[in-house]
Amino acid sequence: MELALSLGDTPKPFSLFENPNKGFSIVLEQAQKSLDEKRGSSDPPIQLNLLPSTPVHPSPHQIPWLNHALGVETVRVTNANRFRLASVEDTTDEGAAVSSPNSAASSFRMDFSIMNGNCDARNNSREGGVDSDDDENGSTRKKLRLSKEQSAFLEETFKEHTTLNPTQKLALAKQLNLRPRQVEVWFQNRRARTKLKQTEVDCEYLKKCCETLTEENRRLQKELQELRALKTSQPFYMQLPATTLTMCPSCERVATNTTGAAATKNTASIIAGGRHQK
DNA sequence: TACGCCAAAGCGATTACATCA
């Protein structure tokens, strides 16, 4: 195992002041390399890519579930008769809002009550569900809270797919005793929450990256200062020829062998006399 | 094929309301 080590192989001594990146030192080269690797390039300043690595919400075309259009169609066909009332009245959101909610609710409620048992009363009183739309006088916006069961079911559905096609929206609305518009809004808001959360996570990650890089930069600056100080006090060593470090595979000690080609007699003698004891 | 129009869907921003400490 050999470690090639360049100790000032530039023909011009003390060139580091002219170009600190050239023939300066092992540490600096490594540091520069390290930074360059992190940056991807040595020239531009550190640039954080703020774009999320993966799309927060995939486009509809990227959702595998949505590609099962045939399956969806099957569902639609088989449910067409069952959902006819809802389909006619709720195909559009406005239709859902304008159409008589009671007529839809009366046919929907049983499904969801079967699913979650006791939420029916709360749907009528607190959440309102489909029914309560008639109660409002139109001047004040009603705030409907979904029941835990409804939210849980929507969550489960969202885990499977983050967007709904109209058929699934209708089916879900029917199952949960909600208007299709409510289901749609819930999914929109849910997507927004997911994106917001992902943004927060990304932000935290970038913060940590920034801290790490700042710390590394500080450390490298310190090393640079130390090396500059070292060079000032011992300028002669900067003219050392390229050196090959040979690591013993058994004891993992590093032995230094100066390549004779670039070595001058002076430096060789210095190394032999002064530094080559260990 | 290119273009304009339109409807539908989705999104970001915001509002409004319910709940809780």
Place this chain on the structure above:
DNA sequence: GATGATGTAATCGCTTTGGCG
């Protein structure tokens, strides 16, 4: 009970996309 913070349902305006003439 009043109040501010928080969560979230709902709305609005905009952009994009696809169908159609």
